[in-house]
Amino acid sequence: MRQSYSLGPFDLYYYGLFISLGIVAGYLLAKTRLKRFNFASKDLDDFLLVLFPSCLLGARIYHVLSLKSYYRLFPEEILLINRGGLGIFGAIISGLISLAIIAKVKKKPLISVLDLFSLPLLVTQSIARLGNYFNYEVIGPPSQLPWALYLPQENRPVIYLNSAYFHPVFLYESLFCLIFSFFLFILEKKFSNRRGFSFGFYLISYGTIRFFLEFLRFDTWVIGEFKVAQAISLFFIAIGLYLITNGIRKRKLVK
Numbered sequence: 001m002r003q004s005y006s007l008g009p010f011d012l013y014y015y016g017l018f019i020s021l022g023i024v025a026g027y028l029l030a031k032t033r034l035k036r037f038n039f040a041s042k043d044l045d046d047f048l049l050v051l052f053p054s055c056l057l058g059a060r061i062y063h064v065l066s067l068k069s070y071y072r073l074f075p076e077e078i079l080l081i082n083r084g085g086l087g088i089f090g091a092i093i094s095g096l097i098s099l100a101i102i103a104k105v106k107k108k109p110l111i112s113v114l115d116l117f118s119l120p121l122l123v124t125q126s127i128a129r130l131g132n133y134f135n136y137e138v139i140g141p142p143s144q145l146p147w148a149l150y151l152p153q154e155n156r157p158v159i160y161l162n163s164a165y166f167h168p169v170f171l172y173e174s175l176f177c178l179i180f181s182f183f184l185f186i187l188e189k190k191f192s193n194r195r196g197f198s199f200g201f202y203l204i205s206y207g208t209i210r211f212f213l214e215f216l217r218f219d220t221w222v223i224g225e226f227k228v229a230q231a232i233s234l235f236f237i238a239i240g241l242y243l244i245t246n247g248i249r250k251r252k253l254v255k
Helices: 014-031 041-066 068-073 088-106 110-135 169-190 197-213 228-254
Strands: 004-007 010-013
Touching (some): 010 014, 041 068, 041 088, 041 110, 088 110, 110 169, 110 197, 169 197, 197 228
C-alpha cells in the first residue's frame, strides 16, 4: 500500500491528508456553532491559531514519551511525524491548556469554548483516525472477522509474524467517535442551555471509547502493568460525569 503520493517535488502523505480533512471538517462545523455559544468568527480563528500547533506538539511529545526507549536510540526520528506517531491524549491535554490560556487572554468563559469544540472534535477524530490505515497503525490482535485488516509481513507486529489479519482498532474508534458525535448533536438540542454538557459528554464518550479499545491494543504506553491511556480515560470519564451532574444540580437549584 502506498503511504504517500508524489505531487511534483512534494510528497503528499495520506496520514496527514486525513488529519487535515478532519481539521477542516471540524473547523467548518465549529463555524456553524459560533452563534449558539456567543462567539465571533475571529474568536474561532484566534483559538485555532494557538490550538493547532499546541495540539501537534502535545501529540508528538506524548508519542515520543510512550516510546522513549526507542527514541533514545534513534533521536533523529523524533521530528519525522510523516511516519505516524501522534498521541491523541497528548493533543487533547495540550489543547486544553492552550484554550485555557487564550480564553483567559480574550476574557471568554473557558467552559463555553470547550462546549463549542466538543462536537467538532469528535468529528475531527473520526475522520483523522482513518489515516492510521495507511501507516498500519492502531491495530489489535489477530482476527478472522470479515472486516479484519490484512497486514503485509513487514508491517506485522513481531509477536504476530505468522498472522495475516488483524482487528482494525483505528476503524472501531473512528466509527464510535462518529456515533457519539451523532448522539451529541441530538442531545445538544435538548440541553442547549446547560453549560458544560457538551464538553462533559465528549469526555465521557471518548474516555469510554478509549478505555475499552485499549484492551485490544498492544502498542500503547504502559507503566508497570497499567496502560496510561486507560488511566487518562477514567479521569476523563470522572470529569465528564462531574460536569454533567453539576449542571443538572445547578438547573434544579435555579428552578
